[in-house]
Amino acid sequence: MTTTPAVLASHPFLAALPGTWAEHLAAGATLMPLQPDAYLAREGEAAESFYLIRSGRVAIELQHPLRGTVPVQTVGPGEVVGWSWLIPPHTWQFDARVVTAGEALAFEAVWLRAQLDAHPDVAVPALKEMLHVLAGRLAATRLHCLDLYR
Amino acid sequence: MTAPPTSPATPVWSQPLAPTVVAVRQRRVETADTFTLVLDPPRPGFAFQPGQFNILYTFGVGEVPISFSGDAEDASQIVHTIRAVGSVTHALARLEPGARLGVRGPYGTAWPMAELLGRDVLLITGGLGNAPLRPVALHILKHRQRYGQFTWLHGARSPSNLVFAAEYDEWQQRPDAEVLLTVDQAEPGWTGHVGLVTSLLQNVRIDPARTVALLCGPEIMMRFTQRELARRGVPEQQVYVSLERNMQCAVALCGHCQLGPSFVCLNGAVYRFDQIRAHLLTPEA
Numbered sequence: 438m439t440t441t442p443a444v445l446a447s448h449p450f451l452a453a454l455p456g457t458w459a460e461h462l463a464a465g466a467t468l469m470p471l472q473p474d475a476y477l478a479r480e481g482e483a484a485e486s487f488y489l490i491r492s493g494r495v496a497i498e499l500q501h502p503l504r505g506t507v508p509v510q511t512v513g514p515g516e517v518v519g520w521s522w523l524i525p526p527h528t529w530q531f532d533a534r535v536v537t538a539g540e541a542l543a544f545e546a547v548w549l550r551a552q553l554d555a556h557p558d559v560a561v562p563a564l565k566e567m568l569h570v571l572a573g574r575l576a577a578t579r580l581h582c583l584d585l586y587r
Numbered sequence: 588m589t590a591p592p593t594s595p596a597t598p599v600w601s602q603p604l605a606p607t608v609v610a611v612r613q614r615r616v617e618t619a620d621t622f623t624l625v626l627d628p629p630r631p632g633f634a635f636q637p638g639q640f641n642i643l644y645t646f647g648v649g650e651v652p653i654s655f656s657g658d659a660e661d662a663s664q665i666v667h668t669i670r671a672v673g674s675v676t677h678a679l680a681r682l683e684p685g686a687r688l689g690v691r692g693p694y695g696t697a698w699p700m701a702e703l704l705g706r707d708v709l710l711i712t713g714g715l716g717n718a719p720l721r722p723v724a725l726h727i728l729k730h731r732q733r734y735g736q737f738t739w740l741h742g743a744r745s746p747s748n749l750v751f752a753a754e755y756d757e758w759q760q761r762p763d764a765e766v767l768l769t770v771d772q773a774e775p776g777w778t779g780h781v782g783l784v785t786s787l788l789q790n791v792r793i794d795p796a797r798t799v800a801l802l803c804g805p806e807i808m809m810r811f812t813q814r815e816l817a818r819r820g821v822p823e824q825q826v827y828v829s830l831e832r833n834m835q836c837a838v839a840l841c842g843h844c845q846l847g848p849s850f851v852c853l854n855g856a857v858y859r860f861d862q863i864r865a866h867l868l869t870p871e872a
Contacts, residue, residue: 585805
């Protein structure tokens with residue numbers, strides 16, 4: 438399902454981009470339903486998409502040899518799933534499984550990388566926003582390592 | 588500018604270091620290491636404000652400061668929720684109904700209940716930090732019309748470490764309250780949030796001008812939470828924290844809990860964030 442610039446502009450991740458870019462990116466965005474237990478990413482597989490979550494919740498998971506599937510974080514509305522598409526070799530580092538039904542905007546990774554390469558004016562704010570996401574996840578991971586509530 | 592938190596509590600009873608012997612009425616198991624004691628009031632007319640604490644004394648073992656976790660409007664009993672982590676709290680965990688212990692208090696500053704009137708109230712807690720804020724929630728939910736939006740974000744180590752889980756289930760059904768839970772480590776069957784309690788903030792609508800945030804949990808958690816609140820526009824004058832330092836005498840005589848110019852047992856444990864920010868990186872004595 439194609440989407441509109443207005444739908445894109447409503448997502449916080451894209452709010453940081455120049456205004457005309459919602460229209461530009463709409464050409465490559467797909468509005469997709471999130472069905473419970475569907476996987477958006479599987480560890481080791483090619484990272485071919487980037488997702489902006491509009492509703493629902495997605496668990497970022499790891500497979501543990503003794504503990505089985507271990508959710509390490511959940512992400513929800515206004516958040517993003519996946520940066521492996523941006524960093525070679527473009528393979529997913531974690532599983533991403535839908536926990537509760539919702540909706541996401543999906544971008545095809547090759548197309549998105551090409552847009553960023555061709556348009557530094559949007560690449561810079563987009564990468565800054567991605568860096569903000571990564572910094573938040575890093576801080577969360579560091580705090581998680583402290584096992585604060587033990 | 589908001590008002591400062593309540594002034595330091597001045598013990599009104601004649602012998603502030605002398606415990607009163609009371610009986611355990613009820614003991615409830617909350618989780619594997621956490622329990623709630625319901626006690627007789629130590630004297631007629633005993634009252635406390637949400638955020639204050641008692642010193643509980645197990646004979647022959649020692650004393651420990653424990654926040655009130657019950658309804659401040661119910662003078663018929665006092666309630667403390669305790670995690671068994673040391674010798675005193677393990678001794679408290681072994682008390683059965685009818686057993687006796689010493690109680691002195693209440694001590695310390697309180698959550699700014701008057702300032703919350705008509706405001707959006709945001710509680711953010713981690714671990715057993717939800718116990719000192721339970722009296723605030725009980726009061727607000729009992730007098731719901733006096734307050735704006737009520738939101739409680741709580742993080743636990745795991746679902747099996749979630750204290751007051753049944754109450755949270757009940758409150759999550761209320762249309763006039765938003766209660767979001769997260770865990771650091773999920774367990775089989777958990778379909779809720781996984782991650783730090785700060786991650787829940789992005790799911791919450793915040794009107795910075797109307798919001799007063801009350802934080803209780805590990806200090807690191809509170810520091811990071813305040814930063815996120817600041818990023819969302821909530822002034823630090825509208826953020827309150829409850830500190831847990833090495834409180835022993837509870838009347839600012841022993842000095843163990845001194846934090847900069849402040850004694851946590853007397854000038855805290857509840858502080859407005861801007862009044863304690865400069866000292867939060869001070870290691871515990």
